[in-house]
Amino acid sequence: FGYAATYYLYVYETMINENYAVTVDFDENAKLVVSPKALTITAESKTITYGDAAPAFTVTYDGFVGGNYNDSEAKLTGTLAFDCDYDVSDPANRGVKASGYAITPKGVSNGNYDITFVSGVLNVDAKEITLTWGNETLVYNKTLQAPSVTVGGTVYDEIIVAEVEGKASVVGNDYVATVVALNNVNYSIPTQNSKAFAIAKKVVTVTAANKESGYGEALVALTATDTGILAGDAVYTLSTTADKNVVGTYPIVVNVNGVDKDNYDITVVNGTYTVKTNVTVTTDDNGEKVVEANKKIDDEAAKSEEGVSIKNAIQNVLSASADASAATLKVEIGEKAAVTFDKAALQKLAENADVKISYSETKAEDITDKDLKGAALVIEISLSGASFEGGKALVTATFENKAPGGKKAVVYYVDANGKKTDMKAVFADGTVSFETTHFSTYVVEYVLTGGAIAGIVIGSVVGAAGIAVGVFFLLKKKNAKKGGEKAAE
Known part of the structure; x- marks a missing residue:
């Protein structure tokens, strides 16, 4: 039987051998059914590289009848074709996929075969x-x-x-x-x-900025510019040996010592710190050079046991006034008091290894000296180990007490014999000032405007052992008599 089909069976008498007595029991419905043979057509899997065109698809066959039939794909009718989603023109269907793209054969048939199409896989490699x-x-x-x-x-x-x-x-x-x-x-x-x-390494240059400040003034902050150090990097520090109390020039050094320094190739340009003399130079009516300078001292620092040195301030003025007809140094102690020395006094003070000035004040309840009992306040300004013989000093201190009606305040120098000399003091704007050639004992008294002493000692400048070492201002009341009359307080 060459084809899958249904075949009916018949028996013909001519086929019976005469030597036999044959009885034929014939069923006219007898038949032979030849079913189609199973044939599997499997697409062969393929592998290409991303971007390649789809290859020619091929199949394998399993189930063709051999022998005299020698069947093959040539016996199939139709055209072998394939379904596959891979498409190089479609970005969604041309890339690498874990499951690949199914290759499904189709399009051929043969009545003698029951064909099963099996898909292969098109794999796309990266x-x-x-x-x-x-x-x-x-x-x-x-x-x-x-x-x-x-x-x-x-x-x-x-x-x-x-x-x-x-x-x-x-x-x-x-x-x-x-x-x-x-x-x-x-x-x-x-x-x-x-x-x-x-x-x-990043190449940069660090240039220290030149700085300056006046003698005795606080040193200003050191700064530098650079050509590209990145924000937050610690590369260098700045230092100087400048002394605010010594006029001169000092190096400002760029120290390459930061934790990030190894990331830079650094060229440094050091700077200069100048401590300038802070004197004021003018000319008097005769065209002569006049030098003036101020030295401010914190009153709390001046209260220390050792005091505050003014040696450098003295030298600062003298160095600027060698050719000046006059020179002064005003030493201001906070807002409390001041002493202004002239050139001759400064020259004398400069002979000492050091000159220190100190300040103290004692309130009434803390006064223990019996000679000062009754004073409301004692203020002391002292120079240690120095005198200004041959020169002058202008002493200025806070003095806000007003003289009683009909009286005025006068500063007297009191010598060892009790003799008084009017110091021609000036009382103005809450201060008292007078000029002296030495520190000694002084008394501030209220006197009648006609010249009689009213009898109230309100201040003094006191020395020790005959050497001028201190200034006291005493605020106290006492009774005094003049011409047998009791003076008013």
Whole structure:
């Protein structure tokens, strides 16, 4: 039977042998059914690279009848075709897929065969890219860096970004950058995917700014400019040996000592700190040079046991007044008092190894000296180990007491015999001032405007052991008589 079909069976008498007595029991419905043979047509799996056109699909056959029939695909009718979603023109159906693309055969038949079509798989492998590393010089910039890398070998208009590991942020010579991933699964990384690189030091120049301040003034803050030190990096500090109390020039040094210094190739330009003489130079009516200077002392510092040195202030004035007809140094002690020395006094004081001035005040409840009992306040200004013989000093102190009606305040110098000399003191704007050639004992009294002493001792300047060492202002009341009359308080 050459075809799958239903065959009916018949018995003809001519087929009976005459030597036999044959009885035929014939069923007119007898038949033979030949069913189609199973034939499997399987698509062969294929592998291509991303970007390739689809290959020619092929199949294998399993089930053709051999022998005299020698069946083959030539016995099939129709045209063998394939269904496959892969399409190089469709971005959604041309990339790498884990499951691949099904290749399903179709289109042929033969009545003698029951055909089963089995799908194959079209696998798309990632395309290997090319990597081109840049040769740029990398310079420290405080961020993670690696050489640039260019991706080549793409087949479509795609932007491929390479992920690089091994980036570095500090100066060094033994770094290796490696491409470890791509942003597109349709491409693969080649075996040669690394690049050795270095990060060079950043070249900068640090220039210290020149600074200056006046003698005795607090030193100003040191600053510098640089040509590119990155924000937050600690690279250098500035230092100077400048002494605010010594006129002169001093170096400002750029010290390369910060924790981030090794990331920089630094050129330093040091600066100069100038402590200027803070004297004021003018000319008098005769055209002669006059030098004036101030020295301010914190009153709390002046209260220390040792006092505050004014030696450098004296030298500062004298150095600027060698050719001056007159020179003064006003030593201000907070807001409490001041002593102004003339040039001759300064020259005498300069002969000493050091000159220290101190200040103290004692309130009434703390006064223990019996000679001062009754004073409301004792203020002392003293010079240690120095005198200003041959010169003059103008003493100024706070004095806010007002004289009673009909009286005035007068400062007297009182010698060892009790003799008084009017110091021609000036009382104005809450202060008292008078000029003296030495520190000794002084008394401030209220006197009647006609000249009679009213009898109230309100201040004095006191010396010790015959040497001028201190100034006292005493505020106290006492009773005094003149011409047998009791003076009013």
